[in-house]
Amino acid sequence: MRVNRSSELEWSGVQTFMKAPVCLTPEDLRAGKVDVAVGGVSWDGTASGLSGTRLGPRAIRQGDYISGSRHITHLGVRVNPLDHLVLADYGDAEVLIGDVEGTYENVRAFVAEILAGGAIPIILGGDHGVTWPAATAVADAYGHGKVGIVHFDAHADTAPDMQGSLYGHGTPMRRLIESGAVPGRNFVQVGLRGYWPEPPVLEWMESHELRTHFMAEIHRDGFGAVLERAVDEALDSADHLYISLDVDVADPAYAPGTGTPEPGGLTSAEVLWAIRRLAAEVGMVGMDVVEVSPPYDVGPDITALLARRAVMEALTGTAMRRIGLT
Amino acid sequence: MRVNRSSELEWSGVQTFMKAPVCLTPEDLRAGKVDVAVGGVSWDGTASGLSGTRLGPRAIRQGDYISGSRHITHLGVRVNPLDHLVLADYGDAEVLIGDVEGTYENVRAFVAEILAGGAIPIILGGDHGVTWPAATAVADAYGHGKVGIVHFDAHADTAPDMQGSLYGHGTPMRRLIESGAVPGRNFVQVGLRGYWPEPPVLEWMESHELRTHFMAEIHRDGFGAVLERAVDEALDSADHLYISLDVDVADPAYAPGTGTPEPGGLTSAEVLWAIRRLAAEVGMVGMDVVEVSPPYDVGPDITALLARRAVMEALTGTAMRRIGLT
């Protein structure tokens, strides 16, 4: 269902992601031969820092000045992803305020619906807790153990629990590994820094063979070298790639609108470059962009814009891969 | 076209006005038997103060915590307007940056489309200049001279021109009167204050028999008494009522998000009460809510919320009239 007039400026009219048509069921997706469906999880019920990510999907949907029409071209690689991919906005998963478990179940079902519709799911968070059900749904579709995750984050998100709760934005990677959905070896982590987690968790990560690239390594060797390693590891570790982008991997200067900011992170250019390369060179079957917290965003909502551009880079890379341009 | 899931929270999913279905053509409106269609004019090209009203429709669409489902009830009058009215979101008129005349023509055509679809148009501005084409389209439909306007504003908006330009947010009422679309006698103005316009314009207003209620009168006699007079004048002055609400009629404490704020204005309760009474007791064939400038709005966008509530009061009053509850 197209809900926009073709002549609309970006900030005018009903706000869907890139002014894509709306689909609400797997049948809609199949009928539209949709390649990629963007869906939101407006949820901040498992964030331990500042709240506000419940408004993330809305902000990312509307965070742009470029008309969402087909007439876009990536200036770096000269590809228009919309020439090669059919995009839809799948609306939002149902969140249940005060019911954490029910919400997580809804997210898993929501992503499963998109996959059932034949589309690649790109999930807009929401706090990082949603990666647990979202990536699980992808693993359900492609086979537990068959999916690898490249995880951009300032934080490991591998805590055994948060104050006793298994649900939380500090635990999703632990859940995925412990459930067998995504083996530890299939994880490539980029951008960790700061003062968390503690040694027992770090040891658990090593024992489960996560391939973690701390910012210290990036500052020492340069981002280009580390990205090279991450791409190689992603190619090596699994059959299918899921990208999980926590915007706090970028420095707070570039991504202030988030709930657990940590100085010393990546630049916006580095984030975008990495996403595009992974999508193009490794290919991707699912993605999430999480932890955008609009109440803390600044100026023209630069964090939501960065998140949106990351999705567009993923689309561009995916299109490049389809046309053999990697 | 419904683009939302019934279980969505207000800030989740695709943002249409009150989660109403989207219509893009008069045929859509007729097919859906739509009673009231809300449409945006994302435009600030004729604002002489601060800019930003181009984001007004987007902010008003999303300015709420109440689910847009049918399950609302006005606590003061115990009416659910959606039990009696079919509501649609008609998207936005096409604005042309840098082409003032073309934009105004588009607005007139856009409102005419809604009327052609059989629905009452409620236009979300945008700067107040859009009242010229919007109210003209309503007068086109009901007959020039047959429509009266109750105009809430801190400003008269009856300037002959703005720096030589006939187009502007300081001139729409002059244009409507001089074109014959709405005779001066059919204007009831409420809330004027401050230091503008100059005596020649005030004299012109008197000579054209506008019925202007300055804040000085309201401070002296009380809002209740002046509203009573305004309702009587509206009933007396024309066959059909168009309501034009410039949010700056409210005091900047209540409506800070606007481009030409003027201290000493109405409270939010007074604005809402007046709109509902007019819609219920006089009836209305069209409405606009203008001058919401989101870059200057504060907190949880309280100005956009007030504008949205004003539309909901108009819906409630219209429903009350339909069921004979005035």
Place this chain on the structure above:
Amino acid sequence: MRVNRSSELEWSGVQTFMKAPVCLTPEDLRAGKVDVAVGGVSWDGTASGLSGTRLGPRAIRQGDYISGSRHITHLGVRVNPLDHLVLADYGDAEVLIGDVEGTYENVRAFVAEILAGGAIPIILGGDHGVTWPAATAVADAYGHGKVGIVHFDAHADTAPDMQGSLYGHGTPMRRLIESGAVPGRNFVQVGLRGYWPEPPVLEWMESHELRTHFMAEIHRDGFGAVLERAVDEALDSADHLYISLDVDVADPAYAPGTGTPEPGGLTSAEVLWAIRRLAAEVGMVGMDVVEVSPPYDVGPDITALLARRAVMEALTGTAMRRIGLT
């Protein structure tokens, strides 16, 4: 434990409520002969609108320019509450992100601790969901059925559930009534307006004899008259008074920093007057001030300041009652 230097300006040094000494156990309270203990519940996990109330207690603690020393005097009644009451800051209840039920249990235990320490609890929210466990703890202490609540709010908060969850900031009054802790007849509600809840809930309220004063009544009869009625009803309805103040009872102009703002509310002066009169004329055994959402507050955090002043008015009224000045 005093943690401040006597010469500190308000915004300097460690921020406790009014620079009161810190107590962490009932024993501390008893040892200090504390009359009133202020405690926080930094929680927004059951808010259905905008989030952010998890930062409420921090903002209210620090929202002032008056030194917290004993040297204050209420200019309206010429009473220094700290001449008559020993005040302490009891810190915060433990909130469990992602564990709603556990958090509510902790709140109940936290308030019970304060009562066990012999002090009147004043709870700083947090979303309004915390009133369920907080007021239950007070009812536990004074006897179920013996406590009445004067509830200031734009919203009834009497929903049977929120999307199926019993926990939520729209349900606490329902929970208290259905559990028998506070009978419906013991509720006096002030300030309701807007479009929520629906008729079945309103009917339930009537059938349970809640005494609800809508803003429509206040606009018609004046706040003074309605407050008079509310005071009489509070005196009539129960042996002990608990005050629950949702800051959204004030108009968004006066209390923008909240998650479910509703135009058409009370002024700051009306809120403060009402709290002081109730504390002085009826007396109070517990209180909460909820729904302050700092990410949406404006300027010098005027909503947090209003909440803080409301607590100070409660202290003043309590002191007035102790010295027989009502």
Place this chain on the structure above:
Amino acid sequence: MRVNRSSELEWSGVQTFMKAPVCLTPEDLRAGKVDVAVGGVSWDGTASGLSGTRLGPRAIRQGDYISGSRHITHLGVRVNPLDHLVLADYGDAEVLIGDVEGTYENVRAFVAEILAGGAIPIILGGDHGVTWPAATAVADAYGHGKVGIVHFDAHADTAPDMQGSLYGHGTPMRRLIESGAVPGRNFVQVGLRGYWPEPPVLEWMESHELRTHFMAEIHRDGFGAVLERAVDEALDSADHLYISLDVDVADPAYAPGTGTPEPGGLTSAEVLWAIRRLAAEVGMVGMDVVEVSPPYDVGPDITALLARRAVMEALTGTAMRRIGLT
């Protein structure tokens, strides 16, 4: 020296107060036959709450949408003050960061210069401490004991000292009285509320016969009645009127941009009405508008706008008095 083009919009070009010409010496003022000179004191070095008033004059100069041309008319009284008064912008007094005493001396000399130029000084603060030197300069010119002050404020500002310092925004009225410049009996205070000052200071005020109107009186009797009393007292108490307007006399909803906000205050309409009546009915020889703190202002800087309008009301009232319209 005119520094603006006549065709400029308000926010365009060099920002002087109401686009008035600039004068920098008493000779400039005399040469231009200036009636009223507006001057700034960009100073926050003696504010005990939040800082930021050092940017007050800049914000007030630019806080408007009305062109500063002669073409303005007060809609309530139909007077254009600029038809009757020559206005100039006298720039700013020299503030010395880290040198309190030197700055106060400079303010006294700055105001004396304006008076020597034959103009009525209107001083834009800056924190309220500047009233001491500013009003002293006016008393120097008209005779100590001959000037009366109507003082709008949430606070008495009659402390004997601030942490031992005689300089401060809590002491100016004490300084003026103790120096004999303005006897206590010549003070009319309007709008006091909150929890400060303490009884000994209140007793000192009574013993010095200040005529203090607390908000409690205004809430009880209405603003109209109290304003009537204040006008009578001002006429009774001295030969010459100086108006000192601390913007925090308005409620934080109307004047959030200030450093020591206190809920429960006046509306914007009440403030403006009072200033105009005093200027028209009593006449005025000097004025200050203080405590505007732009870092805490909201939206389109509504506090600076209120301050600016207060100056315009003073100009209007002064013009009314000149033409016998009171």
Place this chain on the structure above:
Amino acid sequence: MRVNRSSELEWSGVQTFMKAPVCLTPEDLRAGKVDVAVGGVSWDGTASGLSGTRLGPRAIRQGDYISGSRHITHLGVRVNPLDHLVLADYGDAEVLIGDVEGTYENVRAFVAEILAGGAIPIILGGDHGVTWPAATAVADAYGHGKVGIVHFDAHADTAPDMQGSLYGHGTPMRRLIESGAVPGRNFVQVGLRGYWPEPPVLEWMESHELRTHFMAEIHRDGFGAVLERAVDEALDSADHLYISLDVDVADPAYAPGTGTPEPGGLTSAEVLWAIRRLAAEVGMVGMDVVEVSPPYDVGPDITALLARRAVMEALTGTAMRRIGLT
């Protein structure tokens, strides 16, 4: 006309650019032997993204903490530009709200006036549309075809039109080339990125021999190398250099206050270095700094400050060139 006292702090007194004296006519400029005149175009009527650049000149004028006195020294090159250049503030061009064509004509005449006064014009925007008339005026003075432009921008701004309008901030470079004022070969563009414009426009740019340096080149080769090339091309391409700086060439982290932000841009240090080198090594006959949108700026208005520093670097480079220090 000097309108400031020598002792003023930067944020005090009347705000002209660097506290420079004001000139309003070419005669003023000639009389003052002015070398460089800064003028504003407070205009956002042709911006297709967010609005707000109408406040750009005001914000840039006041965006600093350094006293505008002669006592400044560039720490990198140890030159005080004001020792070698006479600077003036020429106020603003007349903008006509609602009259795009008239405004552009005024800008062309305004710049022509500065050139007629013998000064180098530095224009503070306003949206980038103003470069069309501004650079045309410079080309009028130096000869069409004789001026080259180094254009810093995230965007090419070479669209044939914007929704049919030739006027717009996406078209100025096209206009300049198609009118013959500045041949395509005389354009050196730096910093382009993102998803705009489309291939036909890119092809047009190539066919007109624009020398475009995309961010992709800068990320690959480093900014130093690309700047070297740009300087060489600027020296090669024309007799006279005009610099057009769209602040969005900087990353949104460094320049958030703009209407069409694009992640992945330059740092502030790179922008400033480039401007100074061009002014020093190539020399410049005109400049504009555009797209500063203050409503979206953050903190101490860091985008306006960057724009201001860019002008100061241009002054420094110009002074270096005059004294042979390149």
Place this chain on the structure above:
Amino acid sequence: MRVNRSSELEWSGVQTFMKAPVCLTPEDLRAGKVDVAVGGVSWDGTASGLSGTRLGPRAIRQGDYISGSRHITHLGVRVNPLDHLVLADYGDAEVLIGDVEGTYENVRAFVAEILAGGAIPIILGGDHGVTWPAATAVADAYGHGKVGIVHFDAHADTAPDMQGSLYGHGTPMRRLIESGAVPGRNFVQVGLRGYWPEPPVLEWMESHELRTHFMAEIHRDGFGAVLERAVDEALDSADHLYISLDVDVADPAYAPGTGTPEPGGLTSAEVLWAIRRLAAEVGMVGMDVVEVSPPYDVGPDITALLARRAVMEALTGTAMRRIGLT
């Protein structure tokens, strides 16, 4: 005195620095065997740019999402500083509004108290003027001439006076050198840029042998090389190291919340790296972190967070040194 519950989330409960226990006297420090005491100076009375640093300590204390419990680990070096150091919050020095000299004396005494308690003082400013008394107190303890300072700043802060006043945030380094407390040769300055100070001051700096590293050097040679030089110079220049960190050394993108921002500065990663290396390789006996101005901070207060992390890096480096890990 511990004032927090162990289970509290960071933003919950009473806010001390890293939830450290509170000490108010040297005896408290000695009794607790405190190694490092953090104390605030909530003061902006000697800032010549924007004000607001009086709220710096409060913002830095609460600027985090990491629980202040012992369970932290620096991911780059795998050290938990709290395993090796006892930390306390020493509250704030008494600031005297309007009494500059008295405040500076209080700061000197406050730091002396911490040293008398056997702890390393880390002072949270406040404007940079406080370094004069703070570093003097350290020199008093270790011997005048025995202490060296590594001074990170965009500005030299070596002015002879500010408008005649010796007190100011532009003069502390001059005061320290001229008093003999810290010889010029013992100063290593990093990060200077912009247009201040003037040549005579620069010459004075050279004649006093300050070792100043301008940003121009860093841009030319890279930060790593310059940091190496700075560490060597620090080791060479004195027996004891005092670190003075003005947050404006970072680019405004990374540290917008400051009063005299200067584009072209360090990244957050560079600042943190430098502090940790100095603490680890040179050792430190005192530190200050100044010029955080919360009213100008953005998003989740990223400048306060950077300041807090700088303190944590200093703690980490100090712990590394204690365990021989450099």
